[in-house]
Amino acid sequence: MRILIIGAGGVGSAAARIAVRRSFFDALVIADYDAARPAALVAELGDRRLSAAQVDAGSSESVADLIRAHDITHVLNAVDPRFVLPIFDGCFAAGVTYLDMAMSLSARHPERPFELPGVKLGDEQFARADAWERSGLLALVGIGVEPGLSDVFARYAEDELFAEIDELGVRDGANLVVAGYGFAPSFSIWTTIEECLNPPVVYERDRGWYTTEPFSEPEVFDFPEGIGPVECVNVEHEEVLLMPRWTKAKRVTFKYGLGDEFIQVLKVLAKLGLDRTDPVTVGGVEVSPRDVVAACLPDPATLGDKMSGKTCAGVWVTGTGKDGSPRSTYLYHVADNERTMAEYGSQAVVWQTALNPLIALELLAAGTWSGTGVLGPEAFPATPFLDLLSAPAPAGYGSPWGIQER
Amino acid sequence: MRILIIGAGGVGSAAARIAVRRSFFDALVIADYDAARPAALVAELGDRRLSAAQVDAGSSESVADLIRAHDITHVLNAVDPRFVLPIFDGCFAAGVTYLDMAMSLSARHPERPFELPGVKLGDEQFARADAWERSGLLALVGIGVEPGLSDVFARYAEDELFAEIDELGVRDGANLVVAGYGFAPSFSIWTTIEECLNPPVVYERDRGWYTTEPFSEPEVFDFPEGIGPVECVNVEHEEVLLMPRWTKAKRVTFKYGLGDEFIQVLKVLAKLGLDRTDPVTVGGVEVSPRDVVAACLPDPATLGDKMSGKTCAGVWVTGTGKDGSPRSTYLYHVADNERTMAEYGSQAVVWQTALNPLIALELLAAGTWSGTGVLGPEAFPATPFLDLLSAPAPAGYGSPWGIQER
Numbered sequence: 001m002r003i004l005i006i007g008a009g010g011v012g013s014a015a016a017r018i019a020v021r022r023s024f025f026d027a028l029v030i031a032d033y034d035a036a037r038p039a040a041l042v043a044e045l046g047d048r049r050l051s052a053a054q055v056d057a058g059s060s061e062s063v064a065d066l067i068r069a070h071d072i073t074h075v076l077n078a079v080d081p082r083f084v085l086p087i088f089d090g091c092f093a094a095g096v097t098y099l100d101m102a103m104s105l106s107a108r109h110p111e112r113p114f115e116l117p118g119v120k121l122g123d124e125q126f127a128r129a130d131a132w133e134r135s136g137l138l139a140l141v142g143i144g145v146e147p148g149l150s151d152v153f154a155r156y157a158e159d160e161l162f163a164e165i166d167e168l169g170v171r172d173g174a175n176l177v178v179a180g181y182g183f184a185p186s187f188s189i190w191t192t193i194e195e196c197l198n199p200p201v202v203y204e205r206d207r208g209w210y211t212t213e214p215f216s217e218p219e220v221f222d223f224p225e226g227i228g229p230v231e232c233v234n235v236e237h238e239e240v241l242l243m244p245r246w247t248k249a250k251r252v253t254f255k256y257g258l259g260d261e262f263i264q265v266l267k268v269l270a271k272l273g274l275d276r277t278d279p280v281t282v283g284g285v286e287v288s289p290r291d292v293v294a295a296c297l298p299d300p301a302t303l304g305d306k307m308s309g310k311t312c313a314g315v316w317v318t319g320t321g322k323d324g325s326p327r328s329t330y331l332y333h334v335a336d337n338e339r340t341m342a343e344y345g346s347q348a349v350v351w352q353t354a355l356n357p358l359i360a361l362e363l364l365a366a367g368t369w370s371g372t373g374v375l376g377p378e379a380f381p382a383t384p385f386l387d388l389l390s391a392p393a394p395a396g397y398g399s400p401w402g403i404q405e406r
Numbered sequence: 407m408r409i410l411i412i413g414a415g416g417v418g419s420a421a422a423r424i425a426v427r428r429s430f431f432d433a434l435v436i437a438d439y440d441a442a443r444p445a446a447l448v449a450e451l452g453d454r455r456l457s458a459a460q461v462d463a464g465s466s467e468s469v470a471d472l473i474r475a476h477d478i479t480h481v482l483n484a485v486d487p488r489f490v491l492p493i494f495d496g497c498f499a500a501g502v503t504y505l506d507m508a509m510s511l512s513a514r515h516p517e518r519p520f521e522l523p524g525v526k527l528g529d530e531q532f533a534r535a536d537a538w539e540r541s542g543l544l545a546l547v548g549i550g551v552e553p554g555l556s557d558v559f560a561r562y563a564e565d566e567l568f569a570e571i572d573e574l575g576v577r578d579g580a581n582l583v584v585a586g587y588g589f590a591p592s593f594s595i596w597t598t599i600e601e602c603l604n605p606p607v608v609y610e611r612d613r614g615w616y617t618t619e620p621f622s623e624p625e626v627f628d629f630p631e632g633i634g635p636v637e638c639v640n641v642e643h644e645e646v647l648l649m650p651r652w653t654k655a656k657r658v659t660f661k662y663g664l665g666d667e668f669i670q671v672l673k674v675l676a677k678l679g680l681d682r683t684d685p686v687t688v689g690g691v692e693v694s695p696r697d698v699v700a701a702c703l704p705d706p707a708t709l710g711d712k713m714s715g716k717t718c719a720g721v722w723v724t725g726t727g728k729d730g731s732p733r734s735t736y737l738y739h740v741a742d743n744e745r746t747m748a749e750y751g752s753q754a755v756v757w758q759t760a761l762n763p764l765i766a767l768e769l770l771a772a773g774t775w776s777g778t779g780v781l782g783p784e785a786f787p788a789t790p791f792l793d794l795l796s797a798p799a800p801a802g803y804g805s806p807w808g809i810q811e812r
Contacts, residue, residue, distance in 0.1 A: 183677040268674035271589040273702040280701045285691040292698045295686045296679040 001365045002027040004072040006057050006087055008037040010188075010301035011101065011144070012078035014346035014354035020047040021393070022358065024365040029070050031055035057083040063090025072096055074364065076357050080191060081105050088125060088139060095137060097364065099357050101144030102191075103238050106198060114199050114213045121201070121241050125374050133373035140369075143360045143377050144353040145313045145333070146172055146254075147238035149389075152356075153331040153401075154239075156382035157317040158247045161329060165249040165319040170239045171330070173223040173230040173257025174311035176337060176348065178303050183265070186307060186349050189294050193275045196258065196266050200234035203244045203252040211236075214270070215263055219255060223312045224404055225334045230257035239315075242376035249319075269293060304347030310336045311348045316406070333389075333401045359388050359397060407431040407771045410478040412463050412493055414438040416707035417507065417550070418484035419447055420752035420760035426453040427799070428764065430771040435476050437461035463489040469496025478502055480770065482763050486597065487511050494531060494545060501543060503770065505763050507550030508597075509644050512604060519605050520619045526607065527647050531780050539779035546775075549766045549783050550759040551719045551739070552578055552660075553644035555795075558762075559737040559807075560645070562788035563723040564653045567735060571655040571725040576645045577736070579629040579636040579663025580717035582743060582754065584709050589671070592713060592755050595700050599681045602664065602672050606640035609650045609658040617642075620676070621669055625661060629718045630810055631740045636663035645721075648782035655725075675699060710753030716742045717754045722812070739795075739807040765794050765803060 003025050005012050009032075016030055030038035031053040038052035053070070056062040057079045063086060067075065077087045077100040084104045091098035103122035110118065125141055132139055142148055150170045158165060178184035185192060199211035215233040222229045237254035244252055258266070269275045274293055279286040314332025321327035337348035344351055360377070363369040369380045377385075390400045409431050411418050415438075422436055436444035437459040444458035459476070462468040463485045469492060473481065483493045483506040490510045497504035509528035516524065531547055538545055548554055556576045564571060584590035591598060605617035621639040628635045643660035650658055664672070675681045680699055685692040720738025727733035743754035750757055766783070769775040775786045783791075796806045 264670060265674050265678065268671050272671065272699060274680070274699065276702070280698065282693045282697045282701045285693060287688050287691060287693050287698060289698055289702050291688045292686065292693060292695055293678060293680065295688045296682070296695050 001025040001361065002071055002073045003361060004029045004031060004067060004070065004075045005078055006031050006055055006063065006075065007078035008032040008041055009078065010347070010350035011354045013041055014344065014350045015076060015078060015358060016041055016045060016050065017344050017346055018351075018354055018358050020045050020050070022362060024362045025049065027051070027070070029053050029066070029072065031066060033057065058086050060086040060090035060093060063087050064094040067091065067094035067096055074099065074361055076361070077101070078354075080188070085124060088128075091139070092128070092132065092135070092137060095135070097137065098139040099143050099360065100141055101148060101353060101357060103141050103147075103241070105194075106236060108199055109211070114211055117201055117209050117211050120209060121236065121238050129374040136372050138371050139374045140360060141374060141376055142238045142242050143357050145356055146170060147242055148353075148356040148377055149333055150239050150313055150315050151242055151377035152382045152385050153315040154243050154247055154249070154317070155378040155380070156386060157315065157329065157331060158249075159382060161321065162317060162327060163320045163322050163324065165247065165317060167251040167253065167318050168239075168243050168247065168249040169316040169318070170237065170254040170314070171221045171223070171232060171257070171316050172255070172313050173221060173227055173232065174309060174349075175227045175230075176307055176309040176311055179306045179308070181298060181306075183261075184298050184300070184303060185262070186300050186303065186311070186347065188300060189297055190290060193266065193269065193290060193293075195235050195237065196256065197270050197275050198236040200236050200254070201240045202234065203240050205244070205250045209240070215267070217253075217255070221255065221257060221316070223257065224330070224332060224402060225310060225312065227310055227312055227334075231260055231263070232257045233263065243378055246376060246378040301347070301350060304337065304341050304345070307337045307347055310334050311352060313352065328406045330404045330406055331401065332404065333399070355389075355397060355399065359385055362388060407767065408433040408477055408479045409767060410435045410437060410473060410476065410481045411484055412437050412461055412469065412481065413484035414443040414447055415484065416753070416756035417760045420750065420756045421482060421484060421764060422447055422451060422456065423750045423752055424757075424760055424764050424803075426451050426456070428768060430768045431455065433457070433476070435459050435472070435478065437472060439463065464492050466492040466496035466499060469493050470500040473497065473500035473502055480505065480767055482767070483507070484760075486594070491530060494534075497545070498534070498538065498541070498543060501541070503543065504545040505549050505766060506547055507554060507759055507763060509547050509553075509647070512642060514605055515617070520617055523607055523615050523617050526615060527642065527644050535780035542778050544777050545780045546766060547780060547782055548644045548648050549763045551762055552576060553648055554759075554762040554783055555739055556645050556719055556721050557648055557783035558788045558791045559721040560649050560653055560655070560723070561784040561786070562792060563721065563735065563737060564655070565788060567727065568723060568733060569726045569728050569730065571653065571723060573657040573659065573724050574645075574649050574653065574655040575722040575724070576643065576660040576720070577627045577629075577638060577663070577722050578661070578719050579627060579633055579638060580715060580755075581633045581636075582713055582715040582717055584704075585712045585714070587704060587712075589667075590704050590706070590709060591668070592706050592709065592717070592753065594706060595703055596696060599672065599675065599696060599699075601641050601643065602662065603676050603681050604642040606642050606660070607646045608640065609646050611650070611656045615646070621673070623659075623661070627661065627663060627722070629663065630736070630738060630808060631716060631718065633716055633718055633740075637666055637669065638663045639669065649784055652782060652784040707753070707756065710743065710747050710751070713743045713753055716740050717758060719758065734812045736810045736812055737807065738810065739805070761795075761803060761805065765791055768794060
């Protein structure tokens with residue numbers, strides 16, 4: 001297996017730091033628009049299988065050329081979701097396996113944005129699924145932590161724990177704090193605005209996909225391992241588009257534990273139009289207000305050593321257990337920033353995201369996972385994934401997951 | 407009297423619209439950095455006493471040259487407070503009377519900004535008071551509505567209503583709404599951020615001036631004439647610096663009826679650093695975040711015809727009445743946007759600000775008000791001002807004020 005990671009930002013760098021401890025691949029090229037970033041990372045990691053390259057992720061030709069130049073077999077997209085389609089198309093053109101952690105972007109319904117979906121997350125990728133299948137190629141989409149590990153949990157719940165599932169409710173929450181800042185998000189504010197201000201999407205088997213106003217159905221969810229209760233609201237997220245395709249759940253939701261303060265911040269940004277990405281003219285220059293917001297905040301990838309606390313990703317499954325009685329179970333995975341910084345030099349959120357595509361690549365290398373077309377993580381057997389995640393190193397990744405009956 | 411108004415923005419234009427109905431002056435020059443703005447205003451108003459000019463308000467030489475070129479006797483500064491000092495100095499150099507509606511800016515205390523004042527509002531003007539007095543020149547500072555009319559009310563309360571004043575509490579609130587906008591401030595957001603995020607200043611006779619955290623001492627004040635209860639908080643404002651110099655009040659405060667929503671907005675802007683005026687680099691260009699916030703919002707001067715509601719300025723005076731018994735009285739002035747738009751084509755907030763310097767100029771022209779040095783409105787007799795404000799046109803300005811015992 002010869003891997004290409006596109007993007008040497010927070011998640012791409014964390015993936016490389018995890019990869020160098022594993023033996024399943026022969027080569028790993030890390031490419032970025034700014035060639036100096038992967039070059040520095042490769043120099044730091046000192047693994048002979050690694051090399052650095054330059055790429056324009058907005059050009060499918062640039063991506064395909066790089067794949068061919070390095071005899072790449074598997075590409076991991078680790079740039080922001082604006083670049084999904086050119087990378088996805090470049091992989092198809094070059095005939096290699098594609099993996100991503102966020103799917104092609106949505107566009108709201110032109111008339112009724114808070115009732116009906118317009119273009120849904122991933123629609124533009126699923127529209128090409130037949131062509132991928134006919135060519136015998138695999139695109140494994142949404143294989144970060146959320147989407148990704150959450151989808152593996154959904155598969156596991158359906159196969160092993162439940163006879164019937166009423167709801168797959170993804171619940172994401174954290175108690176991370178950044179010392180020395182009044183306000184410092186632990187993940188890209190650009191992406192957080194995109195996720196949280198887009199109309200949230202909900203799935204019901206009888207009704208199909210529908211949307212709501214932002215921040216709908218607020219709920220306080222009590223997260224495990226000391227994180228505690230956090231205010232969660234509906235958010236647009238890939239799981240709601242993926243899980244219904246491969247499970248029989250009656251309802252699928254994604255609620256993000258933003259907390260009161262973050263919800264207030266996002267509401268104010270929307271109210272003032274500061275979430276906008278189209279440029280405004282200020283003193284003779286043009287800028288995107290959302291980019292100005294990001295420029296005023298510290299870069300979350302650089303905050304790992306000032307951060308403390310834990311982040312939790314998981315799925316709250318309700319329905320009927322295998323024994324026929326009602327069941328309510330939270331399957332989850334927690335990353336402790338102190339541990340991820342000490343062991344990998346990566347902050348908890350990017351580390352937890354980057355871990356899962358590596359496990360998937362290792363299962364694909366072994367032939368444990370295989371398939372063709374555009375497939376989500378729930379299209380594959382869950383148990384080998386969860387076993388590899390939790391098994392102690394060097395056999396596995398040494399990061400246990402949990403089950404909590406509620 | 408030959409008047410120069412510097413600034414043809416919202417307040418300067420409203421002042422010209424009010425002036426053309428009065429006969430006390432011989433000439434009125436309206437000047438702006440952009441010469442097209444006063445030219446259009448002069449053409450529209452069609453009064454032979456009016457003319458337009460270009461000026462650089464940041465240059466005291468440019469201001470003095472223009473004063474001399476037009477034989478000006480009185481200058482009204484109607485630009486934002488960053489330009490107070492060059493205009494103030496230009497008037498001194500040219501030997502004419504100066505009026506403004508906002509005073510020279512403050513600078514926070516370098517070590518204890520939320521306890522002690524640093525450079526206070528107006529300090530740089532009062533530092534030159536001796537020179538003005540020795541030259542027999544008058545600078546009448548803070549003569550808009552707040553500061554301005556509020557200070558006249560304070561003088562009136564001390565002279566006519568109270569034997570002893572415990573507190574002069576300026577209270578400003580409105581129920582203005584702008585149709586078609588989720589959020590649209592009725593006054594310059596740049597100035598509102600400046601006022602509301604600077605440490606509020608409070609005066610106590612035993613302690614002197616001191617500062618607090620922003621948004622301190624929240625209080626719901628019930629405003630008259632149908633406006634109703636509004637959440638008010640301490641804000642840095644000129645009255646707190648002016649009133650103690652010419653009254654014997656034991657305490658002076660300024661509370662602004664921002665309302666919950668606006669307070670939330672300002673807190674979020676501060677939390678994210680979007681109130682900053684120093685530039686950040688975004689995609690290769692430099693912009694001031696506060697200017698970007700302003701650029702995302704509609705220009706309040708253009709919203710008059712979409713606005714409805716009333717704005718109220720006043721002083722809540724508590725202490726001992728002339729008869730020796732406890733007294734609590736609110737002296738106030740309300741502007742109804744519907745009326746100011748219909749009668750003057752100006753929205754309520756800028757009209758209410760622009761009205762008061764015209765009344766002061768008319769009293770100076772008549773010799774009813776006179777003085778030398780740097781003086782606030784409370785240094786002059788209040789009754790003639792309030793009589794001229796409320797007397798029906800053509801004798802007066804036909805805008806009644808109110809007294810409410812509470």
